[in-house]
Amino acid sequence: MQRRRSLPDVLAGGIFVLIGGVFVVGALGYDRGTPLRMGPGYFPLMVGAIVAVLGLAIIVKGLVAGEVIPSEAVPWRAVVLIVLAVVFFGFFIGSLGFVPTSAVTALLTTLASRRVRLLTALAVSAGLTVAATLIFVVGLQLRIPLWGPGFVF
Amino acid sequence: MDLFDNLVLGFSTALLVQNVLYCFVGVLLGTAVGVLPGIGPTATVAMLLPITFNFEPVTALIMLAGIYYGAQYGGSTTAILINLPGESSAAVTALDGHEMARQGRAGPALAAAAIGSFIAGTVATVVLAVAAPPLAAVALKFGPADYFALVLFGLIVSIALARGSALKALAMIALGILLGTVGQDIYTGTPRFVLGQRELYGGIDFVSVAVGMFGIAEILRNLENERDRPSVLDRVTSLWPTREDRRRIVGPIARGTGLGAALGVLPGGGHVLASFTSYAVEKRISKRRSEFGHGAIEGVAGPESANNAAAQTSFIPLLTLGLPAHPVMALMVGAFIVHGITPGPNVITDEPALVWGLIASMWIGNVLLVLLNLPLIGIWVRMLRIPYQVLFPMIVLFAVIGTYSLGSNEYDVYAIAFFGILGYVLIKCGCEPAPLLLGFVLGPLLEENLRRALIISRGDATVFLTRPISATLLALTVAALAIAAFPAIRKRREVVFAEED
Incomplete structure (x- = not known):
């Protein structure tokens, strides 16, 4: 497997950052509560942030040492x-x-x-x-x- | 002995006329989708799930299970005859199986696959019957903190097994969990991320996610490059293996069964791993190593036994812990819930007829599969001639009708289109869809148990480390994450999977 800059990696990472970000912003609108009694916003905020961070990591990795994915034209x-x-x-x-x-x-x-x-x-x-x-x-x-x-x- | 009573109960349920009938329908459909490239068991089960809602719960589960393990059988036929694995775990069968077919030995290859699958399936079902009750008893001692750790462990292990980038698989799981939070919050009832639409209060339907990600996205992938199917070797003669063949497949079948039964319990495609591992083992210990890749019957018998054994034992986590090990199992969790049964350690004591009926039906299903696959091989060969241009519209149409019929909710149908496109883009970017679906199904369980554990411990997060079960599972989770992340170990993993290329 060759390693180099990879557009699909950056695209995938971008999607994760986008969706994660949207959920984080949405979750800020809900009551977060405390760790003892979590509100509806706590868990999505956490997971949304994780998705966004993983997305960023995929982008960075894609720019430095991405996967080359064989690809065919979109139908x-x-x-x-x-x-x-x-x-x-x-x-x-x-x-x-x-x-x-x-x-x-x-x-x-x-x-x-x-x-x-x-x-x-x-x-x-x-x-x-x-x-x-x-x-x-x-x-x-x-x-x-x-x-x-x-x-x- | 309890086991005996349980099996009597199981067989008395499984042998009811409608159960045998739907077991047959299930394995027949399973074989069909296993044989046909381009449609897998996950999309099929998702499509047929709504239909089963009118059935008795046990009948529904027997049929859905039949589709799952039937597909493992059927996948080998296509792999051997036209070198196209109908199901991912059959990829390794294609290596030697198709080579045998080209040498005019398609019959013995198919027979070795079927016999191996039958023996493995039968033995693994015994393992399931013996292992399930004690495991369920242990699971009953689990508190919310332990459950949280267990679900997390299951999700992380599924990455270690998935092909491709571990980072992407992890992100797909997290994305699945995130999408699972759409809908009303379990504790406060607050609607989350519903965009003001009442139809979304119940959350995104997982059937839509499965049909979109595994059905539509896969069809779009196939339409990228419309080629004629490779021609089918038309005559299959002399099915029965020679005495030499029979002697050579005994060992591989036995080892494959053992490996498969053990690895099938692991979440996230244990059956694929099992067939690859079995192939690697057979190649390593064989005296005729040079024959591998050139039509060694061991290379067919071993992996086929392994993936079938794994298909049976992957029901263990589902029936004892309520945890799905495979996207199809995730759909079966949905089937349980629709019928008012919460999957978990209680099922085996609360619904013994259901659990044992399901287990017993697997023996019946395995017998039916041998009958379906060997004498009727000609029919399956002919089915390979159905053009894809007819097949894919059928999948799309039946999928939308089935999904709509779930709740007469048009948003479920729109969700198919959304997840079809999302899945297609993500798959094109090298992300596998299975972790997302597992995350989606297990996400709510993760959140519920996390919150419940913290309420019980009065907000003390160390509860996850002070309870021995939870601490052990979390330690294993960290270890699994390390395995997935460390390059040196990853390399070994790639070597196992590289055999496919």
Whole structure:
């Protein structure tokens, strides 16, 4: 393993510092209490500080003697489409109902692959919607309406 | 003898029709996800967890456990046939197993893996049955300070075992603990970090974290580089190993079982460590060292036995202490809690039918697995031809539906997307997701016991050092941290893992 300056290390460290920092700032707003009777803010403050310090250590190490991590290009199309598909599901399941929401989510996800053709994608998502309906609604009797109130033909 | 009565109770529970059925479903699914590269047992269990909420608790746990140890079996099939480990612990099986397959000896390699796994699984379940009750009895003497030290010890040991940078693993654990503090404070009820959203009062759902980090992030990793799967060796002939083979696998299976049973108890992927260690041991003591890497059957039988033994004994900390040793176990803690059972030393006395039913089901599961894996090998080979373009949308869709059905809470679904992206970025930066999930599940336990211990000791922090159990565990924690941090020892650790490359 080669050791040199490493961007991923710095990025990872940055994320830890950021999240740790946000929690520290948030925890300052809660009652800290005393060690005897800790308030809700005590533990998150401590752990948040630990995360931030470890993040700083990772950044420093990344600048001096980082890990070289083999990396491939980010599949932006997949990132965008899959996030979109998941968020769509959460946002519309209440209003559109099970079948339409699942179908759109499945289609968006299927298109995340760069190698899929539209016709194949449509067929796969139709198949998955039927399968999901059979498994979850018919088989496991989840109480989600098949067609929601917001869905109009 | 109690053990006998317990086992009778266990088998009378495990042999109920629905339990055998769901044990079968569990090992079948486990084998499937073990065989298929790109989907692991953690994501599968997370996805199916919501479904099991309608079951009896024991049925639910039997099925989830079946998925976990079934995946250890299935992972070897892919490793041997197409040199792609379906599960991380099968990476070492690929070394000699695939080489055997290329020499036309795929049958004996698969048989050695299955026989080794069966023997190891059966023996390790005995270890589990014998070791669990006394350990639970000891654990009942634990006070909050001891529990705090134990949880901390478990978390730190899991870094010593994880691959990659120890510093990053430590940070991932701490981040997991931090994310676990979201939601209402246990003592005062104050909502913390909820951004004013009522839906977050109950905290972040750990199913969302698991599905995001292990499901979505893994899919994004796989979509970075869409390649055709390496072609499958299509014919598997003459499964039965020759007499020479049978003679050669006896020792490795026995040693692998022992190693696996011992190492499986360790938190954080003891089964991966077990298979690597077993391979290293077999290579060292073999008279035919030069054959290793070129199709030595010992290199298949040993590690496969080890990882399967470890898969069974990793239930020991879960059933006796309520501590998960693996992300899948962390999900099972969730399954316990949903069914109103607090995992811990009391479970074994309060819910004997559940614990012994689960243990007994593992024997049944192991028998089912041999039947599934040897005669039906052709079906699994055919399953490898399912294109990933169909597989990954199925994972995403089923994951969001399953997660949503938990509490009809759309925030749980948004959390999947959030943790999918966070997990993807962190994995790309060389951080492993497993420590984060362990930290997330154990974090609340850590906080609760820390605060309770200090209330009992009236704010005297030395309580952690004056209680012998707690002091011993903390000393061990420091030692584990030292092992993870010191370069000289780390180097040895890297040597063990380097075999994989």
